[in-house]
Amino acid sequence: MSKIKMKSNLAPFPKPGCIIGAMVDGRPNFMNIVWVNRMNISPNILAASVNVKHYTLKGIKQNQSFSLNFPSIDLVEKTDYVGLVSGRDVDKSKLFEVFYGDDENTPMIRECPINIECKVHDMVELPDHVVVFGEVLNVYSEEQYMTDGALDPKKFNPIVFTRPGPIGTYWKLGDSIGRAWSIGKNLFE
Numbered sequence: 001m002s003k004i005k006m007k008s009n010l011a012p013f014p015k016p017g018c019i020i021g022a023m024v025d026g027r028p029n030f031m032n033i034v035w036v037n038r039m040n041i042s043p044n045i046l047a048a049s050v051n052v053k054h055y056t057l058k059g060i061k062q063n064q065s066f067s068l069n070f071p072s073i074d075l076v077e078k079t080d081y082v083g084l085v086s087g088r089d090v091d092k093s094k095l096f097e098v099f100y101g102d103d104e105n106t107p108m109i110r111e112c113p114i115n116i117e118c119k120v121h122d123m124v125e126l127p128d129h130v131v132v133f134g135e136v137l138n139v140y141s142e143e144q145y146m147t148d149g150a151l152d153p154k155k156f157n158p159i160v161f162t163r164p165g166p167i168g169t170y171w172k173l174g175d176s177i178g179r180a181w182s183i184g185k186n187l188f189e
């Protein structure tokens with residue numbers, strides 16, 4: 001079967017729905033962000049790519065901190081909304097119940113099953129985005145999203161985002177197809 005050469009404007013997908021939080025000029029602000037990944041084991045460093053034009057970036061730079069909040073499917077409208085309007089024009093701080101962990105300048109969203117509090121480790125400026133590397137200070141969740149003390153995807157119901165072309169779509173998680181670092185052992189000689 002021959003391969004079709006496609007346009008290069010493609011990012012890895014699916015990605016989890018995610019909302020980044022930062023304090024901008026003393027007010028919590030939140031925006032939709034899907035370009036998020038883990039970058040280091042110890043310390044745990046996550047990277048988020050934020051467009052230079054976004055209001056959120058101002059707060060990340062001001063406080064050298066941000067949060068990553070992973071919503072469940074029931075928050076899909078609000079998750080999309082914070083990706084449609086800017087905190088420069090609209091006050092997005094009242095949309096969610098905001099809570100704080102160790103740092104009073106890192107707003108997090110109580111309704112999101114998973115919240116990660118990060119302090120900036122480093123920033124890399126690219127032509128139109130700044131990659132913000134955050135060292136994880138704390139991760140917050142609730143018993144209702146866990147099984148035997150571990151986060152359970154079936155319980156926190158993450159939003160799954162795909163963008164194979166110009167159209168982005170939200171989905172919910174499907175069925176498990178195997179254990180990682182395990183199912184491949186079936187091919188061991």
Ligand SMILES: Cc1cc2nc3c(=O)[nH]c(=O)nc-3n(C[C@H](O)[C@H](O)[C@H](O)COP(=O)(O)O)c2cc1C
Nearest residue numbers: 031032033034035050051054055056083085086087
């Ligand atoms: C599905 C979706 C994914 C997005 N992913 C990103 C992203 O990874 N990085 C980014 O800079 N902006 C991303 N955006 C755009 C911002 O969320 C959007 O421009 C937001 O309004 C900026 O808010 P702010 O100006 O209050 O910071 C995304 C938007 C949507 C709807």
